[in-house]
Amino acid sequence: MAKKHILIVDDELMLLYSLRRMLDDIYDVTIASGGKKAIDIINEKKISFDLIICDVSMPDINGVNFYLYIEQHHPGLEKHIIFMTGGPMSVYLDDFFVTHKTICLAKPFEYNQLREIVQNNIDSNQA
Secondary structure, three states, X not given: XXXXXXXEEOOOHHHHHHHHHHXXXXXXXXXXXXHHHHHHHHHHOOOOOOEEEEEOOOOOOOHHHHHXXXXXXXXXXXXXXXXXXXXXXXXXXXXXHHHXXXXXXXXXXXHHHHHHHHHHHHHHHHO
């Protein structure tokens, strides 16, 4: 069986490399250092991603704007995005996550928590 494809988007390179190491034994992991790079990768359409893990706070394109871009330009793919953040939550973000039915992992998170959420989301997206 072919590995499922995951895109991880964050502006912190060390975190990107760590997350890739956590997941690349089971998944085919692509990393993008920011929202703009992630959009470029997705627009190239060489890979169909089963899941996208995206940081909320990035300097070039934040996670919410990334989500809205994907929703508009790649309809359906936005349902495969889960967020992560190390920053404080706001009423706007809480409302956004509830309205768009997205998951947001709080950094730092445990290895097992990440693996479980990724597996559950990939399984539910395949159903």
